[in-house]
């Protein structure tokens with residue numbers, strides 16, 4: 304049972320036995336993630352003071368300008384996890400392909416892979432708006448001791464062992480699930496410790512907030528347009544409030560605490576949606592469902608989608624269960 308103000312380290316140890324045959328590898332992986340998060344948090348919080356904001360002069364596989372903090376966060380998480388010989392493979396939004404770790408070492412017995420979006424919402428970095436890191440952990444499906452393969456990463460989200468995010472906001476929080484509910488830990492930067500501040504987070508079944516980039520309205524599917532007009536209608540407990548800061552982790556975190564829905568639909572600019580299935584939608588969907596929320600592409604449960612490519616994108620509708628159900632009602636009524 305979670306105790307208020309318990310540290311993340313105590314919490315991980317206390318819950319380690321949730322995993323049958325746990326060799327402590329998952330605990331060591333979560334410990335590596337929380338260490339890397341502290342290092343990245345330090346840089347994010349002083350970005351304006353040193354020459355680390357701004358573009359790194361390169362672009363990633365997404366064709367997006369890589370911000371210096373993107374590169375720093377990517378390198379920090381990959382190095383911290385690799386140095387501890389905890390996983391057999393890592394995939395990242397910032398890496399064209401997955402990274403096989405110790406694949407030549409026949410004694411390599413590590414059984415987990417991790418997928419990360421090292422710094423989501425990076426377009427907000429230079430304007431001092433909160434950003435986040437998202438991670439997803441699977442057990443490998445190919446034989447332990449052999450080189451990791453694409454199928455180890457291309458698993459349905461329902462197979463995730465753990466998932467979480469760090470939101471570098473007014474305070475820095477690490478929120479994660481291992482399939483036994485969702486717990487949030489707030490960093491005390493003076494002590495460098497994470498304290499359980501939000502035990503057993505639950506999405507309110509209804510909410511008053513909808514989060515979508517309405518600049519794309521004319522380009523949305525008819526069902527989404529109808530749902531947005533529903534949110535704006537003056538009847539019952541509406542109009543809802545529109546809140547969208549262009550950082551998935553921050554919009555999602557606020558909606559999970561207060562109740563709300565986040566939508567990133569397909570459009571002509573993003574014909575399969577913008578968000579990436581493996582390291583954005585799957586981990587956020589796992590957390591949402593563990594917190595009594597829902598996550599779909601408008602029609603299918605995100606966690607049931609069979610991935611076909613490392614960086615594939617999907618439309619994303621996620622949040623309070625009654626709000627997602629209503630959005631899906633409109634999507635199904637106005638299928639295109």
Ligand code: P6P
Pocket residue numbers: 423424425426516549550551552554577578
């Ligand atoms: P747009 C950030 O790039 C991101 O992946 C999410 O964090 C965010 O919600 C979305 O894209 C913002 O996209 O097209 O509205 O600027």
